């Protein structure tokens with residue numbers, strides 16, 4: 001994985017957010033750790049494999065979006081038309097194949113697990129940059145994998161807690177990133193998938209800043 005490219009993109013995004021939200025000089029460590037943990041747990045929730053009480057432990061890797069322009073994803077849209085009849089003007093609702101989705105009812109597929117993982121990668125990089133004072137200190141991080149996916153999530157949280165404790169933050173920020181890369185691997189994502197999802201969300205994050213999110 002070309003972490004240098006990802007770090008550059010993350011640095012540009014973080015600097016933009018800091019500037020546009022007027023955060024320069026503020027201590028953001030606790031907020032970033034909490035944001036990281038929140039995204040990590042959202043990712044765990046989409047993975048679902050720890051939900052031993054449920055019949056449904058399948059990862060959420062596919063979500064078909066409903067077309068916004070047709071009725072309940074049916075592929076049909078309706079238009080009111082005026083028809084001149086024997087008793088004057090009459091109004092009818094006329095159905096036609098939805099032009100937006102061409103009658104399929106769908107508006108594309110996304111991968112919720114991968115999208116949440118891309119948010120985890122964002123905050124892992126962001127935390128690294130923060131700890132290393134804006135320098136991408138751990139570009140050589142390699143995926144670190146634990147015995148089970150449950151452990152993988154817990155170990156990642158453990159590294160975030162080390163940053164909160166201010167315990168050897170240079171080492172633990174690197175381990176946090178290594179564990180996050182390992183998570184991508186054990187969730188079954190390829191490097192190409194991860195990079196593509198990261199840059200797609202990075203663009204969305206820039207757009208959100210531009211539109212006053």
Ligand SMILES: O=c1ccn([C@H]2C[C@H](O)[C@@H](COP(=O)(O)OP(=O)(O)OP(=O)(O)O)O2)c(=O)[nH]1
Pocket residue numbers: 013014017118119122123126201205
């Ligand atoms: O300093 C920052 C702050 C945020 N982000 C990114 C990480 C993540 O990709 C996104 C925040 O997560 P999300 O998109 O889930 O935002 P939210 O506000 O939690 O979403 P929602 O409004 O859906 O709850 O912003 C950064 O990269 N650097």
